[in-house]
Amino acid sequence: MEQHGPEPQPHAPPPSLWPVGFAVGVAVLLTGVVVGWLVAAIGATIALVFGFLWVRDVTGRAPHAGKPPPPVGARAATEAGHALPLADEGEIERFPRSRFLEGATLGLGGLIGGLITVPVAGLAIVPTFVGQKHEDVDVGPLEAFPENEWQVVTFMEDPSEGEVSRRTAFVRSNGELQGQPSLTILSNRCAHLGCPVQAAGPLDEAQKETVETSNTVVTRIPANPAAFACPCHGGAYDTEGNVTAGPPVRALDRYAYEIRNGRVFLTGAYSVGKVEGEGKDAVITKYDLMNPGLHVDGPSSLLYPIGPPR
Amino acid sequence: MSVQRRNPQGPPGSAKHFPGKKSPRVLQREAQFKQYKADVQARGKPFYPWAMFHDTVMSLVVVIVIIGLACVWYFTSGENPEDAGWLGPRYAEPADPGTTTFVPRPDWYFYFLFYLLRIFKWPDSVILGTVGIPTLLMIILFALPFLDVRRERRIIRRPVAATALVLTAVSMGVLTYKGAAAEEATAAGEETFDQIMAAQNLPEEARPGLELYFQSGCTGCHTYAGEGSSNLGAPDLTAIGSQQGKDAAYFQRYVANPREFGNEVMPVYQTLGEENLQALAEFLEASKGGG
Amino acid sequence: MAVPVRTKSRRRQQVEQAALYPLDWLEERSGLVGATKYFLFRKVPGDISWGHTLGSATLTAFLVQTITGVILAMYYRPDPDSAYESIQHLTNEVTLGWLVRGMHRWGASVFIILMFFHMARVFLFGAYKYPRELNWIVGALLLILGMFEGFTGYLLPWDQTAYWATIVGVNLQGTGPFVGPFLVNVLNGGAEIGVDTLARFYAIHMLLLPGAIFALIGLHLWLVIRLGVTSQPWSPEAAGAGEPEGPKPAREGLVRQSRGGGSE
Numbered sequence: 085m086e087q088h089g090p091e092p093q094p095h096a097p098p099p100s101l102w103p104v105g106f107a108v109g110v111a112v113l114l115t116g117v118v119v120g121w122l123v124a125a126i127g128a129t130i131a132l133v134f135g136f137l138w139v140r141d142v143t144g145r146a147p148h149a150g151k152p153p154p155p156v157g158a159r160a161a162t163e164a165g166h167a168l169p170l171a172d173e174g175e176i177e178r179f180p181r182s183r184f185l186e187g188a189t190l191g192l193g194g195l196i197g198g199l200i201t202v203p204v205a206g207l208a209i210v211p212t213f214v215g216q217k218h219e220d221v222d223v224g225p226l227e228a229f230p231e232n233e234w235q236v237v238t239f240m241e242d243p244s245e246g247e248v249s250r251r252t253a254f255v256r257s258n259g260e261l262q263g264q265p266s267l268t269i270l271s272n273r274c275a276h277l278g279c280p281v282q283a284a285g286p287l288d289e290a291q292k293e294t295v296e297t298s299n300t301v302v303t304r305i306p307a308n309p310a311a312f313a314c315p316c317h318g319g320a321y322d323t324e325g326n327v328t329a330g331p332p333v334r335a336l337d338r339y340a341y342e343i344r345n346g347r348v349f350l351t352g353a354y355s356v357g358k359v360e361g362e363g364k365d366a367v368i369t370k371y372d373l374m375n376p377g378l379h380v381d382g383p384s385s386l387l388y389p390i391g392p393p394r
Numbered sequence: 395m396s397v398q399r400r401n402p403q404g405p406p407g408s409a410k411h412f413p414g415k416k417s418p419r420v421l422q423r424e425a426q427f428k429q430y431k432a433d434v435q436a437r438g439k440p441f442y443p444w445a446m447f448h449d450t451v452m453s454l455v456v457v458i459v460i461i462g463l464a465c466v467w468y469f470t471s472g473e474n475p476e477d478a479g480w481l482g483p484r485y486a487e488p489a490d491p492g493t494t495t496f497v498p499r500p501d502w503y504f505y506f507l508f509y510l511l512r513i514f515k516w517p518d519s520v521i522l523g524t525v526g527i528p529t530l531l532m533i534i535l536f537a538l539p540f541l542d543v544r545r546e547r548r549i550i551r552r553p554v555a556a557t558a559l560v561l562t563a564v565s566m567g568v569l570t571y572k573g574a575a576a577e578e579a580t581a582a583g584e585e586t587f588d589q590i591m592a593a594q595n596l597p598e599e600a601r602p603g604l605e606l607y608f609q610s611g612c613t614g615c616h617t618y619a620g621e622g623s624s625n626l627g628a629p630d631l632t633a634i635g636s637q638q639g640k641d642a643a644y645f646q647r648y649v650a651n652p653r654e655f656g657n658e659v660m661p662v663y664q665t666l667g668e669e670n671l672q673a674l675a676e677f678l679e680a681s682k683g684g685g
Numbered sequence: 686m687a688v689p690v691r692t693k694s695r696r697r698q699q700v701e702q703a704a705l706y707p708l709d710w711l712e713e714r715s716g717l718v719g720a721t722k723y724f725l726f727r728k729v730p731g732d733i734s735w736g737h738t739l740g741s742a743t744l745t746a747f748l749v750q751t752i753t754g755v756i757l758a759m760y761y762r763p764d765p766d767s768a769y770e771s772i773q774h775l776t777n778e779v780t781l782g783w784l785v786r787g788m789h790r791w792g793a794s795v796f797i798i799l800m801f802f803h804m805a806r807v808f809l810f811g812a813y814k815y816p817r818e819l820n821w822i823v824g825a826l827l828l829i830l831g832m833f834e835g836f837t838g839y840l841l842p843w844d845q846t847a848y849w850a851t852i853v854g855v856n857l858q859g860t861g862p863f864v865g866p867f868l869v870n871v872l873n874g875g876a877e878i879g880v881d882t883l884a885r886f887y888a889i890h891m892l893l894l895p896g897a898i899f900a901l902i903g904l905h906l907w908l909v910i911r912l913g914v915t916s917q918p919w920s921p922e923a924a925g926a927g928e929p930e931g932p933k934p935a936r937e938g939l940v941r942q943s944r945g946g947g948s949e
Binding site: 208209211212213216241242245246247248249277278279280316374375376377378387388389391392394 | 765766849852853856857859860862863865866867869870871873874875876877878879880881
């Protein structure tokens with residue numbers, strides 16, 4: 085006979101997964117012994133099926149049994165006399181697996197990256213925009229705010245957050261407008277960069293009250309401010325919150341309020357462009373609440389077309 | 395995407411990878427860099443121990459300075475936020491989001507930005523001071539190697555760079571200093587009042603006015619006896635009473651309505667009431683800077 | 686004439702071999718020993734000055750910050766209700782707590798000052814020019830990140846100074862056109878500074894920024910090693926000085942071209 089190839093070895097079955105399947109079946113069967121008969125039955129089925137396939141393979145009744153395994157590319161080429169070769173062009177076209185693998189690697193890698201990054205980045209960013217509404221804050225009975233007298237009032241803007249949400253407002257009752265009580269409630273956060281604005285006038289510390297209302301702890305100090313002044317960069321406001329001097333870009337923000345059962349509830353803050361008139365006759369140009377330093381009107385307001393939901 | 399099994403342009407990093415003709419400038423600077431490398435090989439000294447010795451000495455100085463500062467800071471201050479030592483208190487009062495008396499200040503290395511904000515005090519110019527100028531400067535900082543493409547490195551022959559360096563250093567220094575010196579309009583307590591009464595030789599009748607002065611936000615714009623801050627061009631009031639023609643009546647009218655005197659910036663204090671205005675006026679009249 | 690060499694005694698040779706063996710083992714498997722030797726014994730220009738020490742001084746300051754910061758993290762509680770107390774406790778009661786906290790707090794200032802000085806020295810020496818442009822950009826980025834570290838760290842004691850300086854700082858960034866208000870939300874952890882802000886700033890200060898800074902410092906040092914340290918430009922024996930060979934640029938004229946008269 086001419087050349088043999090390598091001596092035919094006692095037939096080694098091609099690599100197969102049947103033993104693995106059989107092992108899985110046995111494992112599930114054993115688990116089922118503990119967990120329940122259904123699981124055991126499933127395990128037994130799997131083990132039987134894979135076991136049959138395995139046995140069939142081993143005993144040579146499978147279609148391709150008996151042939152030696154096809155030569156791997158390197159071996160074939162070596163036998164043909166080349167050095168460790170590169171895949172030739174023809175093979176690449178016939179077996180575009182490389183391209184598939186490249187695409188799959190990049191694609192799957194991108195998918196993994198996305199699966200990790202999107203939730204993480206989402207957690208860092210999205211919760212800061214949703215759920216920002218506060219519940220209404222009870223700052224006391226209407227009688228606690230005598231007419232035409234200012235009070236410096238502190239309260240928790242979001243009682244569930246605790247002291248960190250304490251805010252200060254300058255509150256004055258203006259009497260009644262068309263049968264409804266009228267209050268001027270100015271926020272003390274300067275409209276320039278958020279420094280705490282001070283009342284330009286004496287505070288009556290001796291009359292300070294600390295009271296617990298239905299949902300927060302409120303302190304009230306009577307005051308007699310002629311104006312409001314911010315010590316950071318010299319911003320000054322009049323008693324309606326309009327800017328009279330300095331860098332603030334708009335009037336002081338105000339709190340909206342409702343009277344429920346004779347108690348004053350703050351229902352949210354809003355930004356103000358300008359206030360015309362005084363006290364209960366004041367005409368307030370109202371805007372959605374904006375951060376300090378942002379113009380609400382005028383050409384500069386075009387720089388901030390949309391704000392985050394408040 | 396085809397798989398490239400061979401790279402016809404040569405290994406990456408070689409000139410063949412990015413084919414094209416190089417300009418004489420590029421060739422020259424490459425040659426110069428090569429010369430530099432050769433010079434260093436020929437005449438250079440090993441990093442260890444020559445350069446590393448200097449680095450170690452300097453690092454030691456740095457660590458000693460840091461420890462020294464920490465020690466001075468701790469041993470000259472007390473547990474109470476009011477016991478500030480030579481280098482400030484150990485901590486301020488606990489954060490109070492509802493405060494009406496605190497004056498915010500950033501850390502010292504932001505003072506130049508802080509003072510920039512005091513310079514841009516017209517509402518429409520605020521954005522220049524907050525983001526406009528700092529952003530512009532940052533862009534120049536990053537783009538510097540592409541703005542200055544001359545290869546000259548001696549500072550004598552780089553007039554623009556030298557000027558820019560001096561200007562930047564001086565202006566940052568001045569802005570930082572002014573930010574640091576920008577006085578704070580803090581609330582004053584009894585001790586401050588006592589001190590001022592004594593230091594300024596004020597009569598007892600001036601005391602109510604003095605206390606009112608500090609409560610009415612005047613310190614937000616005026617300085618007085620070293621207290622308060624200076625904003626919007628408001629004058630120092632320590633010796634205001636010694637100025638010609640300014641008596642209690644004058645001050646009362648002025649503070650009640652500065653508009654009458656052409657002052658469009660100061661708030662109108664009419665609503666403080668006669669009694670308060672009178673007390674303030676007496677205090678201002680008595681303030682003759684007598685120290 | 687050969688220089689006489691003291692032959693080492695056999696014993697000494699044995700000791701040296703024993704000492705070197707682990708290093709050889711490591712070197713064969715990782716190449717680290719060789720890399721360290723390269724770093725230590727590489728040549729640098731012979732005329733470098735004390736000004737060149739500012740870079741490593743900055744690194745030292747940053748390492749001080751890192752080490753003290755890690756220890757402080759064992760005592761600090763990043764919650765608005767207990768942060769202040771934890772700082773008080775650490776400063777007043779914990780043994781040497783005052784020292785570590787003081788080093789961290791003043792180390793921050795020293796770090797920033799040194800960064801500026803280092804930047805000024807590099808600018809003065811023109812060491813941002815070819816081929817070190819990338820290194821300058823990395824350095825500028827480090828400056829910005831370092832200052833942001835200072836800003837986020839300033840909030841952590843949660844005292845009046847911290848709270849209000851942060852409010853102003855965040856609002857300042859909020860005035861940026863278009864994205865400003867959104868940036869405020871992301872920094873604050875909500876519409877306003879609240880319960881989430883402190884933890885957010887803490888995570889940025891402890892994890893995000895130090896990670897980025899370490900990576901960039903690594904890149905910065907790699908570039909310094911690869912590209913070499915510059916000589917003082919005015920030194921008579923500056924490396925790279927003198928006219929190199931090669932074609933001269935075509936442009937002559939009124940503007941005096943620096944044809945590489947300065948050193949490299």
